Amino acid sequence: MSRRRRIYEGKAKVLYEGPEPGLLVQYFKDDATAFNNEKKGVIEGKGVLNNRISEYLMTRLAEIGVPTHFVRRLNMREQLIREVEIVPVEVVIRNVAAGSISKRLGIAEGTPLPRSIVEYYYKNDELGDPMISEEHITAFGWAGPQEIDDMLSISLRVNDFLNGLFVSVGIRLVDFKLEFGRLWHGEEMRIVLADEISPDSCRLWDMNSDEKLDKDRFRRDLGDVAEAYQEVARRLGIMPEANVKEFRPVGASGPTDIGGPTSPAKPVDSPGKVS
Numbered sequence: 001m002s003r004r005r006r007i008y009e010g011k012a013k014v015l016y017e018g019p020e021p022g023l024l025v026q027y028f029k030d031d032a033t034a035f036n037n038e039k040k041g042v043i044e045g046k047g048v049l050n051n052r053i054s055e056y057l058m059t060r061l062a063e064i065g066v067p068t069h070f071v072r073r074l075n076m077r078e079q080l081i082r083e084v085e086i087v088p089v090e091v092v093i094r095n096v097a098a099g100s101i102s103k104r105l106g107i108a109e110g111t112p113l114p115r116s117i118v119e120y121y122y123k124n125d126e127l128g129d130p131m132i133s134e135e136h137i138t139a140f141g142w143a144g145p146q147e148i149d150d151m152l153s154i155s156l157r158v159n160d161f162l163n164g165l166f167v168s169v170g171i172r173l174v175d176f177k178l179e180f181g182r183l184w185h186g187e188e189m190r191i192v193l194a195d196e197i198s199p200d201s202c203r204l205w206d207m208n209s210d211e212k213l214d215k216d217r218f219r220r221d222l223g224d225v226a227e228a229y230q231e232v233a234r235r236l237g238i239m240p241e242a243n244v245k246e247f248r249p250v251g252a253s254g255p256t257d258i259g260g261p262t263s264p265a266k267p268v269d270s271p272g273k274v275s
């Protein structure tokens with residue numbers, strides 16, 4: 001691994017030159033950052049879990065026809081991906097108020113949104129990924145109108161599909177962030193899903209207890225971060241049971257009903273329109 005040419009190093013992943021032109025190797029680190037690099041930490045085993053979870057979700061999405069950069073998983077921490085030109089726009093899809101929308105608009109966390117809300121952020125660490133509108137994206141040439149259309153329709157499709165998939169394992173998909181890339185075939189270009197989909201980039205809440213099963217455990221110092229990611233993997237059926245330590249957040253008393261494929265999710269009390 002160390003002899004391969006490193007193309008790019010981000011906060012949680014490294015990209016290496018692939019085995020042939022047009023392919024890259026995406027390596028998942030255990031490093032975690034939050035609040036634009038202000039808070040740093042290492043979550044042991046996170047890279048392995050995110051590699052598996054992202055593989056699983058990208059594969060399920062490809063099966064329903066969503067174009068992605070994912071080719072195949074290579075080992076515990078690496079996956080083969082197609083080289084794309086990353087669009088410098090992060091697309092956030094929200095179903096339930098949490099995080100920055102709650103703060104910005106004063107909506108209590110956990111409030112179902114009247115409909116799914118899509119937001120765009122300019123991917124620029126120096127500026128702290130500021131929120132932008134379609135106007136900014138087209139005016140500054142970060143993406144064209146057709147590309148925005150493609151990103152939006154893929155995002156809504158991903159949201160519908162992942163909502164159902166997570167509900168079936170007792171998890172509420174509160175919100176998530178997607179990144180897209182331009183994949184070139186000679187003169188032809190198409191927009192594909194890139195980066196990763198994992199508890200680093202989603203808010204995932206247990207449907208019974210509202211327990212957080214995502215990176216907010218790290219951002220908010222809630223503890224048991226790796227255990228929460230492992231719980232997501234376990235519910236999705238992608239971790240060998242033997243390796244799984246039961247997720248029991250600090251402060252929880254007695255046995256917790258952690259749901260899963262065999263224990264159907266409790267219906268949402270006041271469901272918002274989530275798709």
Ligand code: TMP
Nearest residue numbers: 098099100101175176177200201202203
């Ligand atoms: P936010 O509420 O902080 O704006 O985050 C919305 C969603 O986007 C949440 O699921 C976490 C994800 N996200 C990232 O993946 N990367 C980021 O840099 C930020 C700020 C959020």
Ligand code: ASP
Nearest residue numbers: 011033034035036037038
């Ligand atoms: N990934 C971003 C950072 O490193 C923010 C976040 O996920 O909270 O700062």
